[in-house]
Amino acid sequence: MDMDLIEALRLQVEWGADEALLDAPQDRRVAAPAAAASAPVQAGRAHHAPRHVARHATVLPAGPAQAAKVAESCESLEALQAALAGFTGCALRDTATQLVFADGAADARLMVVGEAPGAEEDRAGRPFVGPSGQLLDKMLGSIGLDRATVRILNTVPWRPPGDRPPTEAEVGVCLPFLLRHIALVRPRALLLLGAVAARAVLPEPERGLGIRRLRGAWLQVEIPGLAAPIPCLPSYHPAYLLRMPAAKSEAWRDLLQLREFLELLSTQG
Ligand code: URA
Numbered sequence: 001m002d003m004d005l006i007e008a009l010r011l012q013v014e015w016g017a018d019e020a021l022l023d024a025p026q027d028r029r030v031a032a033p034a035a036a037a038s039a040p041v042q043a044g045r046a047h048h049a050p051r052h053v054a055r056h057a058t059v060l061p062a063g064p065a066q067a068a069k070v071a072e073s074c075e076s077l078e079a080l081q082a083a084l085a086g087f088t089g090c091a092l093r094d095t096a097t098q099l100v101f102a103d104g105a106a107d108a109r110l111m112v113v114g115e116a117p118g119a120e121e122d123r124a125g126r127p128f129v130g131p132s133g134q135l136l137d138k139m140l141g142s143i144g145l146d147r148a149t150v151r152i153l154n155t156v157p158w159r160p161p162g163d164r165p166p167t168e169a170e171v172g173v174c175l176p177f178l179l180r181h182i183a184l185v186r187p188r189a190l191l192l193l194g195a196v197a198a199r200a201v202l203p204e205p206e207r208g209l210g211i212r213r214l215r216g217a218w219l220q221v222e223i224p225g226l227a228a229p230i231p232c233l234p235s236y237h238p239a240y241l242l243r244m245p246a247a248k249s250e251a252w253r254d255l256l257q258l259r260e261f262l263e264l265l266s267t268q269g
Contacts, residue, residue, distance in 0.1 A: 071176035072224075077106055077184050080177065084157060090173045092158035092166070097122045100157050102181065108151035110262065111187040112136070113178070115155055115196040115237060116166050122159035127152050128238075135238040136193075139251070143259040151185050153178070155200045171200050183225030188265050190221070190230060191258060194237030201232060211236060216254045218261070233258055 067089050074080040081101045093099070100117040103126050112128075120130035128136050128147075140146055156166040156174045166174075178200065182190065192198045195211040206219060215236060220229035235254040236247050 067173050068176040071180040074180055074184070077102075077181070080180055080184060084177055087177075090156070090158065090170055092116075092156060092160055092170055095161045096158035098125045100125055100127050100154065100159070102151060102153035103127050104147050104151045105149050106151070106185060108149060108185060109188045109265065110145065110149075110191060110258075111151040111153070111182060111185060111189070112140075112191045112193060113153060113155060113197040113201065114193045115239075116163075117154055117157070117159040118163050119159065121154075127154050131242060132238040135242060139238065139255060142252075143255050143262075145262075151187060153181060155197050165196055171196065175200055179223055180225070182223050182230070186226065187230070189258070189261060190232040192232055192234040194240060197237075198234040202234070211240075215250060216257065218257075231261065233261075 067087065070083050070087060071080065074083050081099070084101065085099050087093075096117070100121050114128060114132070114136075117127060118130050118132070121127055121133070127133070136152075137147060140150065155178060156170055157177070160166050160170070190201065192201055198211055198214050199207050201221060202214070202219060203221065206214060211234060214234040217234070219232050219234070221232045222229045233254060236244075236251045241248050241251055
């Protein structure tokens with residue numbers, strides 16, 4: 001076995017290049033055939049085009065300023081999903097397989113916000129279906145909830161290469177879509193899983209605090225388009241709990257608080 005090749009493959013996987021784009025390998029060091037070389041750029045990109053582009057999605061102009069304008073103009077979740085599918089302002093879409101929009105009820109009382117899709121979510125097109133998702137399902141089940149009745153989504157809807165955390169710029173450009181999603185679903189509470197979700201949704205000064213400081217304390221957050229501030233509960237991300245099982249007791253306390261809050265809501269109708 002050629003160890004250099006194996007190392008090169010490992011590096012590619014680390015960088016997130018873990019999906020085959022073509023059926024046969026292509027040596028990009030040799031000159032492309034004349035026909036291919038003279039083909040329009042669009043045709044050359046066809047293989048690389050993310051598979052998630054909805055059939056009727058309009059391709060919208062790129063750029064962070066555009067994101068807020070586009071998101072705010074969406075009057076339904078379907079429109080928001082189509083707008084995201086056509087939004088070119090976040091480079092993560094170029095390396096992801098598809099858009100991972102959301103899962104669960106469109107009128108959920110609880111919205112669960114994670115960080116970003118991983119490899120399995122990227123393949124399935126659904127958030128939290130890998131190991132973190134299995135733990136999340138158990139966590140929700142432990143307080144009588146399930147993924148069909150809550151709304152689950154991520155701070156950024158495309159998988160970052162190699163499962164690195166999304167950058168501030170990537171979170172910033174996707175944030176208007178997340179905020180609009182919240183405004184359209186109108187949940188009664190948000191569960192923010194991990195530092196990325198907490199930092200994205202919470203205002204200053206909480207935004208600057210670590211998740212260990214933030215977890216377990218409710219915060220009221222104003223969301224554009226919602227008449228009243230929404231109660232947000234930051235807690236640990238399931239991926240962190242898988243790595244640090246000792247933190248599960250704190251996460252359990254957070255879940256009990258969440259259950260208590262939701263029960264209180266039920267008694268109020
Ligand atoms: N981690 C997340 O934050 N979201 C997912 O969808 C999967 C893993």
